[in-house]
Amino acid sequence: MVPKWVCAGFVYLLLGLILNVAEFCNGGMTSGYQRPNNLSFDMPLDSDVFRVPPGYNAPQQVHITQGDYEGRGVIISWITPDEPGSNTVVYWAENTELKNCADGIVVTYKYFDYTSGFIHHCTIKDLEFDTKYYYEVGIGNTTRQFWFITPPKVGPDVPYTFGLIGDLGQTYDSNTTLTHYELNPAKGQALLFVGDLSYADDYPFHDNNRWDTWGRFIERNAAHQPWIWTAGNHEIDFAPAIGESIPFKPYTHRFFVPYEASESTSPLWYSIKRASAYIIVMSSYSAFGKYTPQYKWFTNKVTEVNRTETPWLIVLMHPPMYNSYVSHYMEGETMRVMYEPWFVEYKVDVVFAGHVHAYERSERVSNVAYNIINGLCTPVNNHSAPVYITIGDGGNQEGLSTAMTQPQPHYSAYREASFGHGIFDIKNRTHAYFSWHRNQDGYAIEADSQRFPTSTETIGRVLCSFIKIRVSFRFLSNSRHDIFDIKNKTCGIAIEMDFLSMLILTSFTGKNLEIIPRILYNMIRNSFLLAFLLIVRLLGLFVLQLNCSCYKMNGLNYRGGFIVRPPKDIALSAVLGPAS
Ligand SMILES: *[C@@H]1O[C@H](CO)[C@@H](O)[C@H](O)[C@H]1NC(C)=O
Ligand SMILES: *[C@@H]1O[C@H](CO)[C@@H](O)[C@H](O)[C@H]1NC(C)=O
Ligand SMILES: *[C@@H]1O[C@H](CO)[C@@H](O)[C@H](O)[C@H]1NC(C)=O
Ligand SMILES: *[C@@H]1O[C@H](CO)[C@@H](O)[C@H](O)[C@H]1NC(C)=O
Ligand SMILES: *[C@@H]1O[C@H](CO)[C@@H](O)[C@H](O)[C@H]1NC(C)=O
Ligand SMILES: *[C@@H]1O[C@H](CO)[C@@H](O)[C@H](O)[C@H]1NC(C)=O
Ligand SMILES: *[C@@H]1O[C@H](CO)[C@@H](O)[C@H](O)[C@H]1NC(C)=O
Ligand SMILES: [Fe+2]
Secondary structure (H helix, E strand, O other), rough: OOOHHHHHHHHHHHHHHHHHHHHHOOOEOOOOOOOOOOOOOOOOOOHHHHHHOOOOOOOEEEEEEEEOHHHEEEEEEEEOOOOOOOOOEEEOOOOOOOOOEEEEEOOOEEEOEEEEOOOEEEEEEOOOOOOOEEEOOOOOOOOEEEEEEHHHHHHHHOOOEEEEEEOOEEHHHHHHHHHHHHOOOOOOEEEOOOOOOOOOHHHHHHHHHOHHHHHHHHHHHHHOOOOOOOHHHHHHOHHHHEEOOOOOOOHHHHOOHHHHHHHHOOOOEEEEEEOHHHHHHHOOOOOOOOOOOOHHHHHHHHHHHOOOOOOOEEEEEOOOOOOOEEOOOOOOHHHHHHHHHHHHHOOOOOEEEEEOOOEEEEOOOOOOOOOOOOOOOEEEOOOOOEEEEEOOOOOOOOOOOOOOOOOOOEEEEEEEOEEEEEEEEEEEOOOOOEEEEOOOOHOOOOOOOOOOOHHHHHHHHHHHHEEEEEEOOOOOOOOOOOOOOOOOOOOOOEEEOOHHHHHHHHHOOOOOOOHHHHHHHHHHHHHHHHHHHHHHHHHHEEEOOOOOOHHHHHOEEEEOOOEEOOOOOOOOHHHHOOOO
16 A cells, blocks of 8 residues: 555656656746836936035045056046046055045046036055055045945955946936845945946937936945946947037046056956956947957957966956847847857856846856857857856836747746846855845845756755755735735745755655756655645745755845845856866
8 A cells, every 4th residue: 555645745746747847848947027117217316316415516426446457456536516626535544544645637528518527537556455445535625535445365265245237327226226235235345337327328418417417326335346347338429410429438538447457458348357356348339350459458368367366257248148138139149259259268257248127147058169051059058158147137217128038048047127236256266156136126036946056066055955944934015926926915924945845855865865866856846846836825825935055045135124035046166166
């Protein structure tokens, strides 16, 4: 006589298998998160975030970026509206008496009927690593004081946390994105900005006053940590009809970057070292074909990167090379054809892009075999290839890109049209975690799936989850929409039952955990998921999430009334790490 539970288990397994097959037939995961296709509105000119600092000619729009090749320099920029005023930055290390001065330069520009304020850029160099500095700009009673912290000395195991924002704009959603980034307990130390800053060019005659409001908006963060700039299409400001035919004029006057330090000949492409990362910024809106200055520079630089020193190689560009949204579909293709072989050969870890106003993460894929005549045009998995992440979801007034190409291609691991920001958290030379934090609804749900990079990691994670038995209760807001389809619940309780699935898993597999194939694991997970979903349906009360990763648990960030939770952590390093 077969015990009942065995029968039940068999049914679940069968159902799990079906679900599992479904999972394998599709590409990655498209979030079921439904949202109104509401345009976001720019914050009005009299908003608090745009307030002009008090006092005659007070410095405003203060922002900093890295000022040299390896992080001992900072470029400090600010604008004085009425007259040039002082060009000097006074700065000192925390706990020291000695104040230093550095003089910068001042530039102005005209754009149609707009005349800029006096834009100051001052590079301070030879700072100590890993030190807090205070600095002051302005004179007399309009002097303003800020601070920043220099990165640790460049080295392979230096932990460092980068934030990621793209296509920010200046809407209420932009403000939410920035606020969430600031409040994220992961504490980004420098921001990688993947292009499309102010969206001033969406206004009649590219109203450059919206560049100024944007500068004042981001000051609260950009005056304290470097924003690493990438130029997007909204920085081109090419408008010959109104006599403006010099591309990138407002952008290049307002945002200086240390391009000469990396032997670049243009501020639109350059590279820096920071902590354990080597960051290459590229310009998709400048010539990049063979023989062009950008191509020559890039192909030299990428071969020079010393992965013993900076194991993490990150590329930033504006339009994504891999994009399965309808919006801007194939726009990154020319860039892909030119540069993907280099990215694969030189083992770029991750390529961040914006442009598409949504989030998407790819598998590690390569399409370099395709050469037009051989027909091999399907991207294939390759552990040497980068992960491509689109993070153009900062929240600008053009709204979200909700339309996706169907079906989801295999290379696309996860996609969702929500505003948010990313965190790329480097632990050491082999481990880094990427998480994406959506802004939505005061509550962020887990929507992405789990990945087991290697079998040894699997056993580690399983044990880890097993130990970290945790049941958490939380209230759901009524606007919550999720993959379990419990819309319109004003109040519910979410329970995470990691331990249950783990219990079952261990009893199924005995001591041979390390050889569980992913398919079996998924099967079991899905069958339990299904069972719980049935209960959910019946009771209409609970949401149960099976969660088998201690990374996710560690990544759970509770804050105020909402939970910011990385839908997917990538153990990038497990497959890459330093190039061999
Ligand atoms: C869209 O935005 C308008 C104005 O902010 C708001 O009144 C409306 O409720 C929103 N619609 C949805 C479906 O959220
Ligand atoms: C700054 O000083 C000037 C002259 O001393 C004075 O007129 C002005 O009101 C002061 N401004 C502020 C913001 O205190
Ligand atoms: C923007 O966000 C900040 C911080 O959350 C808040 O203080 C401010 O009032 C917001 N401004 C607008 C216009 O939403
Ligand atoms: C690469 O970096 C390591 C560590 O800083 C250093 O020892 C080595 O000499 C460098 N290699 C080259 C070719 O510069
Ligand atoms: C991955 O790409 C590299 C470089 O193109 C190639 O040498 C290698 O064979 C590829 N590996 C797989 C598994 O396709
Ligand atoms: C790198 O960091 C990971 C995660 O924090 C840790 O498990 C691993 O032991 C570290 N490796 C080294 C060589 O320190
Ligand atoms: C949620 O409630 C609204 C209003 O009661 C209703 O129009 C809508 O169809 C409901 N949605 C779902 C998915 O049940
Ligand atoms: Fe864009």
